Amino acid sequence: MNTKDQPNLLEGSQQLPLQHQHSNLLDIAQITGESEMVRAAREQEDFESKSGSENIEGASGDDQDPNQRPKKKRYHRHTQHQIQEMEAFFKECPHPDDKQRKELSRELGLEPLQVKFWFQNKRTQMKTQHERHENTQLRAENEKLRAENMRYKDALTNASCPNCGGPAALGEMSFDEHHLRLENARLREEIDRISGIAAKYVGKPMVSYPLLSSPMASRSSLDLGVGSGFAPPPISGDILMEELIRMAQVGEPLWTQDLDNNIDALNDEEYFRNFPRGIGPKPFGLESEASRETSVVIMNHVNLVEILMDVNQWSTVFSGIVSRAITLEVLSTGVAGNCNGALQVMSAEFQVPSPLVPTRESLFVRYCKQHGDGTWVVVDVSLDSLRPSPVLRCRRRPSGCLIQEMPNGYSKVTWVEHVEVDDRSVHNIYKPLVNSGLAFGAKRWVSTLDRQCERLASVMASNIPNGDGGVIQTAEGKKSMLKLAERMVISFCGGVSASTTHQWTTLSGSGAEDVRVMTRKSIDDPGRPPGIVLNAATSFWLPVPPKRVFDFLRDESSRSEWDILSNGGVVQEMAHIANGRDHGNCVSLLRVNSPNSNQSNMLILQESCTDSTGSYVIYAPVDVVAMNVVLNGGDPDYVALLPSGFAILPDGPTGSVPGGGPISEVGSGGSLLTVAFQILVDSIPTAKLSLGSVATVNSLIACTVERIKTAVSGEAAQ
Template structure:
C-alpha cells in the first residue's frame, strides 16, 4: 500500500504514482492515487494514464485483496484518459511453507491507437502491460530483496562482495540507476524531459533536461536519446550478448576498444543473468583510468534489461564500504529487451524488440544553450551502436 515503494519495485512498469489521501471505509483501506502512469520501456509505446482508487482488505481466511478501480467514470465531467482500470489487482495468500501465493488480474479499457506497429502484437497479447508482466517483475524483485538481505554470502568466488552494508549500498545505487533509465526512455509526463526530435520507427528520439542541485546527477544539460527496433534473434540471446563483458567491445563505442573486466558482482536471482556488476575498462585513454562501470542486468519471461553507468572509482569505494549512495552522480544508459509477441513460450522462440537509450552530459553549465552539434553527436552515437549490435548478431540469423 506504500505507493512510493510500489512504484520503485515496479519501476519498469510504473512511471508515476501519487497518493492523495488514505481513509478507512467499511473495513477497507481506501487509497487515492492520482494520474498514475504505466509504461513499456520504448519511445514507440505511449504511457497509459489512469486515475483510480485502491482498496485493500484482509479476508477471514487471511487472504489479502488489493484492488484498483478507475474513478473517471464516476466523475461528472471526466477528463479523457488513455487507460481506465476496471477492477484490477492481486490476491495474496500465505502458504504453509512461508511462501506467498499471488493471483494477479489486469482488466483495463485502453486506447491503443498510439502504439507503433512494431509493438502492436506484443501489446495486444497482454504481455506488455498484463498480469504476466506484473507477476514476473514481482518474482524477480523478491529475489533481489532476498539478495540484499542475505547474510550467508559464500566467500570462495572471486569478485563476490561479502560486506553486507556494501552490498546494500551498491544494490540501492543500482536500483536508482534502473529507475532513472526507465524514466529517460518512456518520456513520462512526470519527468522533466523536453522532446526535441523523433516521430517514426527509424528515428532516434532525443530529449533534454537541465540538472540543477540534484546530488544524484551531474549538473548541466543532459541529452537522452532512445530508439527501438526489431531483431530476428530470441530475447535470451540478445540479453546474454549485451550483458557479457567479453563481448562489450563489439558494441560499446565509448569503451574505445578496451578490454572490459568484471571487478566485483552481486548475484540477485536464480538466473545467472540477474546480477549487479562493477566493471573496469582497461583503456589506453588515461582520462578513463579513474572510471568504473556499474551495471545491472536482469531478466524474466516478459522483459530483460542491461543498464549501466560510468561511476567514479573514489565514489564507488565509499559505496562499497556501506556509505549512502544517494550522492553518487549517475547518468544511465542501456538496453530494454522484449519479446516481439511472436513466440512468448518458454522456448524463447520469436524475435526481439530492442530499445537502446543513452543519457549523456553535453554541457556542465545548466544555463548553457544546447548546440545542434551535441544533438548530432548523440544521434550518431546511438545509430552506430545499433549498427554494431545488428552486425554482431547477424551471424545468428545467417
C-alpha cells in the same frame, strides 16, 4: 560470522515462557493499572535476567528420587556483551537455524540451548509488545464505538414523528430502523467526501446519488459513484472486491485457455452476465484487455501488502511498469495497525520500456481488505470517468491481486488485470505484443514481482558467498551497492518510455525521425551531475530470440563489439552480486582497462535482470573515489549517475515462436530492443543547448544500433 535471513512461520522447538506472558493483555493491563512505560521496563528487566539457561542442580526427570524435594532452579544472567551480540544478530535474523545457534553459542561462550531459549523469549517479548500496541488501538476504537452507541440511544430518545413532527410514541420507530437511517446518512457523507476529492484533484465532481435505502447497501464499507456518464447506482467496494476474487478463482466458462499463447482469455459475454453491477458498459472506441496469472513468490503476505499500499515502495518494485505514481488522498489507513480496510485515491502512469508505446494514465481507488486468515485482497477501481478530458483512453475495471499466506515466508499471488484502452497510437512493431495483453498484463506484473522478491531477499541476506563478492568485503558494502544499482534502474526506466512526467523536455526536429531526444537541466540533485543532460532513445526489431540478445549484451567479453565508450579496452568484472535463481540476474562492477596508457581506467556499475516477459541491461559510469565509499558501506545517494542501457522484449506471444525455424517477421519469435543513453552535454546548467550536442548523441545511438545489429545478425547466421 555469516547469517541468513530464513523466515520460518512454523516454530517447532519448545519455548521457555516469560514470567509476564499472559493470555489476555487487555484485562491484566486494566486490573493492574500500570503505565505502558513501567510495564515495558519491567518486562525488559525480567527478560534480560531470566532469558538465560536453567542451571539445575542434581538429577532430573525419571532419575530423580520421588521422595526428595526437587532443588530450585538457578537462572544464569547473560553478560552485557552477550546480550548486545544476540540483539544485533536478532535484528538480522530472528529465527536462526541450528548451525547459526551453534556458531553463535561458540562465539559467546554459551550453550546452544541457552541461545535457543534467548531467541524464543525475545520473539515472545516482541510479540507481547506488538499485541499491547494493538490492544491500545482496539481500546480506542472501542471507546469510539461506545460513544457512537450513546449517540444512537440519545437520538432514539429524542426521535420525532415522521408525520406530525412531534415526539415519537414508543414503537413508531424501531432502533434498527433508526440505526439504518443514521448509517445511510453517514454513507451519504462519505459519498460527498469522495465527490469533493474528485472535484479537488480532477476538476469535476462525482454525480450526486439519492440516499441508499436497502439494508444490504447500507452496510457496505465503501460506496463509489463510478461510471461513464450513465449515472449508475453506487457501487460497493466489497462488491468490486468480490468481483476480483471471483475473477481470480473461477475457471471456465468465464476464462478460457488460449492454447497457442498459453494464457487465460476472458469471455466478455460471460463476464457481463456474471457481473451486471460493474462500473458501466464499455466506452465507445475502447478495446477490452484482460489477463490472469498465478505465481508463488519469496515474500510473506504482510510485507507484500505493505508494498502494494505504499506508493513509493510500489512504484520502486515495479519501476519497469509504473513510470509515475502518487497518492492523492488517504481515505482510510485500515484498522488494528495493518492495512485491513485501507482505502486510497491514486493516480499512476503505466509504461512499456519504449518510446514507440504511449503510456497509460489512470485515476483509481485502491482498496485493501483481509479475506479470511492469511488471505488478503488488493483491488483497483477506475475513476477515470471523472477526468475533465473529453477523450477517455484507459479505464481500469476491478484489477489487482489475491494474496494467500504459505509456509516459510512465501506467498501465492493471483494477479488480474482488466482494462479498456485505446491502443491505436502503438507502433506497428509493438502491436502483436500489446494486443496479446503481455505488454501491460498480469503475467508481466507477476514476473516482475517474482524477480524483485528474489532481489529483495538478496538485499536482506547479510552474508557474501565466497568468490562472489570480489572487492566487496562487508554486508554493508553489498547493500550500498545494491541500493545504488536500484536507483540507476529507476532513473533509466523513468526516461526510456514516452512519458512526459519526468521533467524531460522533448526536442522536436532533433535530426533523426526514429530517435526521441529529450533534455533536462540538473542543478541541485546530488544523484545527478550538474548541467544539461540529453536522453536519447530508440526501439527497433531484431530477428533474434530475446535470450540471445540479452546474453550478448550483458557479457563483458563481447562488450567492445558495441560499447563505443570502452574504446576497445578489456572489460573485467571486479564484483558480482547474484540476485536470483537465473544467473543473468545480477549486479556487477566492471573495470575497463583502456589500451591507451594516457587514459585512466573507468568503472562501470551494471545491473542485468531477466524473466519470461522481458530483460534489462542497464549500466552507468561511476567515479572511482565515490565507488570506494559505496563499497565500504557509505551512502550511495550522493553518487552521481547517468544510466544508459537496453530493454529487451519479445516481439509477441511466446506461443508464436516457431520450432527452430528462421525468424522472418515481427511476431514470429524475434526481439524488440530499446536503446537509451543519458549523456551530460554541458556541465553548466544555464548554458544553451547546441545543435552540435544533439547531432553527437544521434550519431552515438545510431552507431551503437548498427554495431548491435551487425554482431547479433552474425551470431544468428552461425
